Amino acid sequence: MTRARHVAPFLLLTASGLVHADFEACRDHLKQEAEAAGITSSEAMDAIAAVEQRERIIELDRSQPEFVQTFRQYLDARVTPAHVERGRELVDEHDTLLRRVQSDFGVPPAYIVAFWGLETHFGRHFGRVPVMDALATLACDQRRSEFFTAEFLDALRIVDDGNMAAGDMQGSWAGAMGHMQFMPSTFNAHAVDYDDSGRIDIWNSLDDAFGSAGSYLQAMGWQPGQRWGREVTLPDDFDYSEASLDTRRSVDDWADMGVRTATGDPLPSADMEGSIIVPSGANGPAFLVYDNFRVIMRWNRSISYAISVGYLADRVAGLGEIRADWDEEPLAIEEVEEIQRHLNDLGHDSGEPDGMPGPRTRAAIREFQTAAGHTADGHPDHDLLEALRRAVEDSNTQ
Template sequence: MPHDRGALIGLLAALALLLLPLACARPAAAQAGDVFRRFVEDLWPDARAMGVSRATFDRAFRGVDPDLSLPDLVLPGQAKGDVKGQAEFTKTPAEYLNAAHLARLTGQGKALLTKHAEPLARIERDIGVQKQFVLAIWGRETAFGAHRSQHYAIRVLATQAYLGRRKELFRNELLHALKMLEDRVLTPETMKSSWAGAMGLTQFMPSEFYTLAYDLDGDGRKDIWNSVPDALASAANQLRAKGWVAGQSWGYEVQLPKGISCLLEGPDNARPLREWAALGVVRTGNRSFPADALDAKAFVLAPAGAYGPAFLALENFLVIKRYNMSDLYALFVGSLGDRIGGEGAFATPWASVRQLSAGNIEEIQELLQAQGYRVSKVDGKAGMNTRSLIGAYQKAANLKIDCWPSEALLKQMRATGPKRGAEPAKPVDGEGARERAGLGAR
């Protein structure tokens, strides 16, 4: 009997050890929930100042907890490089600009060009944005309405405002979403959005709905969810507000001559199209640049560095990018618009490249910065600035210039990076790149 009692005591002790983490987890989870509820309650004074009633506020947040599956969150205890990113920054150019997907959207877009000819003509005339690019926004955002997001906008905006990288931006959008509920634009049941809180056929953020949504069909409502004319006009109105140059393209696929490379990528190296032409840059397909565009400023765009097509991008490329801050997004919309308007696919194929993790790209950016290169932002995203500086680093180190963040590059930079306490290198930027390429100042 004493032996049995001892065994029983041992069994109970082991069971207690097994259950201890669960017992500790419950208070921790409850504490996290309390912190989120305090965050929500702290929103109330600003929501009230925007005209939101307490009843609307409480109904909006009923049963809402953070959605930890969303991209772009910074979770407690999470390593910096483990942040889940969005497709525009985690896919290679070839993956994002999938040829079959673009071809499918092109066919649908051409049919819609005919179907919605009347409102598109009005949009082009009254708002000043070419119809093919308006359709391309719709195609990229929701596949012409085929994709309907199922996130509850209040939940995702609250999560991003609470745990995201851009808390203040999403806090403002959350307050505007609450105002939309108060104004009966939508109900909690119908307020569906993307992971970032964008809504409707052409994906508007709540604050943009109040400033840029457009009632083209004349029914007294700005219905970006169900009215194609309203949604397309709203997208065009947003592009116009962001600086769209009427009648101008976004850019042209080109062949770069020897001596001009991805090293010169980005708006810092912009010059008139006629100057690029004089330097030997030519359009693909043996076509000339439009005569009325020759004085327009253009810059080299090489989304895959040396491993894919090169472009001369105009101001409207940057305007599209302001709709969604991604080079690949803007190129997708621009190219889809061209194809809907009758242009062909890219002349130069995308080579097979590997996309590094955000953490590895951040490390490359930090190593560049430590050597004096003017990295605009250490964010784990290999945009134009980072790619061109990689090219500058490769040129200085007598490496092959491909402007692409690769494992081999990172390994080489780790091995030769500045030691602690060393003097930082002199700043290197786009102007230096122009001089090294023999182009001189603009």
Template sequence: MKNALTFALLLAALPAAHADTDFDACLARLRGEAASHQVSTDTFDRLTAGLAPDPTVLEALDRQPEFVTPIWDYLAALVDDERIADGKAMLGQWREVLDKVEAEYGVDPATVVAVWGVESNFGRNFGSRSLITSLATLSCEGRRQSYFRGEFFTTLQIVQAGHIAPERLTGSWAGAFGHTQFMPSTFMRVAVDFDGDGRRDLIDSVPDALASTANYLKRAGWRTGEPWGYEVRLPAGFDASVTGRKARRPLAEWVRLGVRRVDGTAIAPDDTSAALLLPAGVDGPAFMVFRNFHAIYSYNAAESYALAIAHLSDRLRGGQPFVTAWPTDDPGIGRNERRELQTLLLARGHDIGEVDGMIGSRTRQAIAAEQTRLGFDANGRAGRKILDALRAGH
């Protein structure tokens, strides 16, 4: 019996041991490629000594979203009163640097600070994973190994050049890092030394991070002094098939189709190329977007992301919320209200962990349980409806 148990334990350990062997063999192959990527053998050996794979990054790579985030939830969390107030404070604190950045790259302070706020909450959330460990793991296992190998070797180049110490290189599971979450290849392509210390450092130098972000947008086609876009109003019976980020046409054509600014004023019918976005369909807010919106979009290749950056930049300039309501009877809530909801869930005995405004799996499970109790649709959403019900003591 004892021998059988020992054999069973050995069998259970085999997959992990095999995985480690495969990883070590992969690292050996990568070592052989280092020189062709301008990474010395000494640098490779020093930075990978004792390195072990992190299987959790593979889970993140393959994980499907647990639920689809409605656009009104996405924007409510990213463009809330807290982030607007923090962003205005950052505009004041870093005004001198931001003015110099605008003079150099032509990108206005509000847009740069909006990217900073959405990407890392103004430097509060960099991500805690070792870039070298994550990218080495992704270079050896899972999908897109070729892409991640490029990012892995670029990370080693960054350290080898002395820009950032390896222990400071922490970030997301996929390798994005710093105040404005650049991938290593993006860093090497567009990051700048704006504080003049001889290093390009997006982690410990706010000036470098802000200037690098502006440089990225400039290279993506940013046009100084032009708007990203604005909210518009559609005529009755509007044909939504002509909309979409890539369906660009002259403003004169949109005017002919009956599109007006949201306050009802006419749009100048010129030949400026523009696209019409309907992120929630014809019943929700509509936006006329221009070249600068597309520059923001290139940062993260998602229209909801670009809209969050664009709207936050407007709010930092003193702009107002969207005029047209989202087509829902259960609007999204900001982080202060999410923390309030979590506090109410804790008071009802739900084990959700820390009250942090982040809606993780345990918070969603607790919300779903309360929704079931109340006879609501048990979708686990942190929305206005469940918050109001718990506030009222139902």
């Protein structure tokens, strides 16, 4: 029998661990939340009454590409020669608009186009899920109920403001909308009427979509004139415990430690701080990333996503390819869960096993690797899994 946990009355835990909802009760709860927030228009109430639960959305939430693809797979699927060529064509095609965005918000054209490419394949795929259904379904799911309840209320505010009718709001399974896949809260905080039409339309107006992206990036701290980062080479004796977004050093300090460009040249001297990251572990490429990389991660908190945006922007702007050559064999979600269980059993706290190797899991991996005398790159792979299995077996025989 599954031990009961405290959840909202409309959320039910199943034996499989997935959470389903008494959707009628949850919809009533969302209506109460809207009324408490002062959202009481007939349009909003009609939108709430019309929402439907979509089980497929819960399945997609548990299998996001950041969780099931290796960094190599993720990057290769999103920065292809065709994407680079199309990105360059679109920079030329929308030059006047993109230069205006750069003048107003400090974000170069190649970055706006890179975000556009990753989010909707340059406007080809907005998603076909009714945004209200997506957000209501996720609000009625245990994993991130509070977050998506707030997003649902923000979507209702978009309807209230007259920017879009609820029935016309189509987007991703997670409720992201328009050319740049804004969440409703991002829309309400940062979207702009860049074409002066009297309403904000990030679905049909590239002016509004690009201007809103520039507005959002500027608000998050985009640094004009700075790049996102660069591929680097590390010295043979590099301490991989230093490879973390939590470790920030000046570019000159990294240079003094033997870090060089991907071509082996000295790092350019710069009055900037950066972090070393190795998304595929010690056997893959290394990157020195700067403040704008952190801004990209505020857009999407995935290292694979942030590198892909920066790398696509570089390629669109005419810079070269990543020089490292490496292979990765993906881990199944069940194998990541096994890694997390073994880490916990050995006293390295990785949190509740969920098959998602986030910062807590990577920190626990580093602890184990350090204690075992392995390269402490924090990277989950099959070699790590085998080492953990042996360590658990040894601990059980002592």
